[in-house]
Amino acid sequence: MWLFGLLACLVAAGLAGLGTWQLQRRAWKHDLVARVDARLQAAPVPAPTDCAPACEPYTRVFVSGLFAHDRETLVQAVTEAGAGFWVLTPLMAEGGTILINRGFVPRDRRDPATRAAGQVAGPVRVTGLLRLSEPGGAFLRANDPAAGRWYSRDVAAIAADRGLSRVAPYFVDADATPNPGGLPQGGLTVVAFPDNHLVYALTWFALAAMVLGATAYVLRDARRRAGARSA
Template sequence: SSLLYQLTAMGKASRYVCLRLCSPRSSTAATGASSEDIWLKWGLLLVPLTAFCLGTWQIQRRKWKLDLIAQLASRLSSEPIPLTLDPMELKELEYRPVKVRGHFDHSKELYILPRSLVDPEREAREAGRLTSHAENGANVITPFYCTDLGVTILVNRGFVPKKKLKPETRLKGQIEEEIDLTGVVRLSEKRKPFVPENNAEKNRWHYRDLEAMAKVTGAEPIFIDADFRSTVPGGPIGGQTRVSLRNEHMQYIITWYGLCAATSFLWYRKFIRKVPV
């Protein structure tokens, strides 16, 4: 019985020691788990909050883009003003109609290609179609000596189909006399990704590099797109100013606010209603 008493006493002692050692660890583990749950709860809330902020930012971006499109449309429809040679003023005149008087130098034509004909009526008819029937060709850039200003500028006379690229195929449209011309000011542009480099030696241009074009032709780095009224029978078709500003902000607004709503619902379901996943 003495031995049984000692074994019982030792068992109680060992159980006491175990409880003393294990209790703090269990409490620490529980505290750690609770802390992790709190960080997870509020950390995941950042997802819908971020999506909401991005959606709101896109609303502001859309408003800015619509204002810019309206400004460009207003510029294009404004009355032509005399062309200025001041570089600082020209930077503020892009898409602004200007008027000049002079004559072309057809011996130094440049070609920007490939280009398709800018035809608003055709584009409106084909809107939404999967395929387009726009003819491929080039824009003809011709030096133009301005009589009143005493300088030569570059004029985009307009579109010609590929079969009419060579000047001898459209001699009727090569105007020789002095004329009054109206067009919109265009600035130099940088090469976009995947657009080939310009090749001045082969007279193949893919984007407006006014400095390079001016160097080849001996003109000033001033460029205008002739309007549609400049078109003559057999010549390039004027009015090839394409105002293309991407306005996809409404899609982004729907996407970000949709993501905000979906993640907010999931967060509420898990952390407020505590529905097990």
Template sequence: MRRFLFLLIFGLAGLGVLLSLGMWQVQRLAWKQGVLAEIENRISAEPVALPQQVSEDADKYLPVTISGDMEPGEIHVLVSVKQVGAGYRIIQSFSTDDRTILVDRGFVPTVAKLNERLTGPMEITGNLHWPDEIDSYTPEPDIDDNIWFARDVPNLAAALGAEPVLLIAQSETDPNVTPLPVDTAGIPNDHLQYAITWFGLALVWAAMTGYFLWRSRANSESDAT
């Protein structure tokens, strides 16, 4: 009987832990979905003028329309686009009346890396963004071949003589450059998979607990006879 009670208590405790972890992931899923919905609403809001004082915390994803001049000179950030392949994001400086910021114009394939692109007066609508693309595995830029491996906003700004403010274009700035607007597709949301994993483990645990309880009882009855 002691062994049976031990297995029962141990099994119920483990089942409770696994179920609580699954429920926690369900709660996290609801929270993450709310965060993503908020970001999507912010991305798709009506564009405003570029704020005089820009803050990453307050202005991330802010839709903005700017008018001015696309300056010559560009930086190429290596990127891969689904169903298209490798290419480059085209980053250039853009001057308004009183300031110069960075613009991510979009994607060109590798064969178009050295093609000329439109510069001069234009109006651009996009979203302010501070991409988090750098980790310990990110290579240093290949300055000689103008190949960067991440959108490192401060270093891009220093290289192009602009403020560390990046506008990712929604609107087209050149017929041969494909805009890659900001969206939530790259923001991880794996909580559903985690919840399924924990609930699956709970089901297996419950089955194993039931089996061992049955074996323990069967052995006890066998010993009694």
């Protein structure tokens, strides 16, 4: 029975280790949320021309330039406004090209001709949130540039498909500043970080306690039976 007890203790230690790891993850997540909240509350800064050493996601930025509406890309989206598309439009800025997620349009307004007022000509200034590229596609759905089907905002793939050069390796989610005609609708970025780490930690600790409790019961019962046989 000593081997059984040893194995049970090892299992319990492993479960307790997982619980401790979840508590560490919880501390990391809370620090991340605090840093993102600080960026969201900060004044916008000029959009960087590169990401050296690294761009901080959800930084408020601004950039000026000209929209290349003829090279916009529609990315499938589900938002609080319903199902439709994100409109990603290249902004030709002084330091290069930046993809701007101008906002949401419903399915029946995917054709730019149905929202012509929003196809702004001339210099513009965009304020929004810096977002990291989303390469590959969405869950179980790969981007298909040849068919014009996009499920994620993959900056490099969109730039290649649209023949863009000197493109920043991120995109910018435009804020809620209204566009002429009301579309695209910006300001729909959802900033949320799941935080279930405490629940997971308590679950692992509870399992560890159950293993130890069950082991103690089994060993105690084994000793009782052994004592009864020897009596």
